Amino acid sequence: MDDIISCIDIGTTKVCAMVAKLDENGNVEVLGKATEPCSGVKKGVIVDIDSVSNALKSCIQKVRALLNIDIESVYVNVMGSHVDVFCNKGSVDVSRQDHQITSADVQKVLKKVEDVKLPENVQIIDVIPRQYIVDGCDEIVDPVGMAGVKLELEADVVVGKITTFNNIVKSLENANVKVNGFIAESLAVGDLVLNPEEKEIGAILIDVGGGVTNISVYKNKCLFLYDSIPVGGDHITNDISIGLKVSLNDAEKLKREYGLALTSIISNDHDITINEISENTKRTIKVSEVVEIIEARVQEIFSLCREMVEREGILNGFTGGVVLAGGGISYIDGSIQSAKEIFGLPVRVVSYKSLGVKSAEHVTAMATIRYVANRIKSETKSGGTKNNKPNRQKAKKKNLAFSKK
Ligand SMILES: Nc1ncnc2c1ncn2[C@@H]1O[C@H](COP(=O)(O)OP(=O)(O)OP(=O)(O)O)[C@@H](O)[C@H]1O
Ligand SMILES: [Mg+2]
Structure with a gap:
């Protein structure tokens, strides 16, 4: 019998629902997913339950309509800062x-x-x-x-604060779904995007979302550091909006169009016309004026991550590398060079396409699905070895240590 795994990623900019099938051989097939913009989360904290519930409702409704199945319960991510x-x-x-x-x-x-x-x-x-x-x-x-x-x-x-979990449960219950279990986001993302050698030799995973950057460090196959800073891709957008006096919408468009992390890699510093909001007039600027702002904020994010890792003494004798993930950084060309300069270590950006998702914003949902699938597989193995055909539903409920208490 196949297991259906449903999960929700509650992020600062959007909520994402993903449904997958886990077959008897342990293979995962994503059946469908949907996203919905959401503004009820600030710096990784639910600040408006109604807004999150409404986004969840319509997101789940989209998946229900797409797959023609009912979603009664889900696994949900919990961000680094809460865990x-x-x-x-x-x-x-x-x-x-x-x-x-x-x-x-x-x-x-x-x-x-x-x-x-x-x-x-x-x-x-x-x-x-x-x-x-x-x-x-x-x-x-x-x-x-x-x-x-x-x-x-x-x-x-x-571990995490009960109040945080209660807000997540409430938001989902308002959207008529129950919580099967909470998954620590960075751990799931680390399992999905890092290979075993990286975990062994050492990896600093920097996952830049919209409002939060999660940092996790692995060495000798163990998790060394697990933390987050309340800065992400939306802060780049904010800076562009303030620096160039344009609306947030225009700033987001400029970031997506001219998203470079270094002015030194601009190939054509041509003129662009922007709409100044305060004056309600058009103005001509150079591409480099946008990139300068992005460059400064990207450097700041990496420097904050470096400071945190340095404070823990992790960089002494560290021979591993830096891995970049998340919507906030994955599309910014030159982020590898920028991170290399700040960390003095090899850097790579996670290729979300190779993980089977269409965009960097879906990586957390995919990671949650895979994490749950792996746990079901291993729990079934250790809990069902006397039975050639383990009862997966039973294994899921009885054996998973991460089920909601
Ligand atoms: N093409 C693009 N170019 C540059 N930035 C982009 C692009 N597409 C998305 N982003 C940025 O990605 C960020 C959202 O990423 P992601 O979906 O990983 O965050 P989130 O899960 O909503 O937030 P968080 O994890 O911080 O709670 C936003 O800041 C958005 O501006
Ligand atoms: Mg996220």
């Missing part, structure tokens, strides 16, 4: 007398890892195993069926 990740360890004695590890032991050790004292307004949304350790033997991915006396788990625990 903390810390590493925790748990250990249990293997319960069976013959010392064969069962999925019940795995569930028990997962519970142990979740057993942490948290502030009253904080809840766990996900537990991501880094490695299982059986009688001191580490780096085990799936311990079920192995023999041992002691089972340990080292895992990343993802």
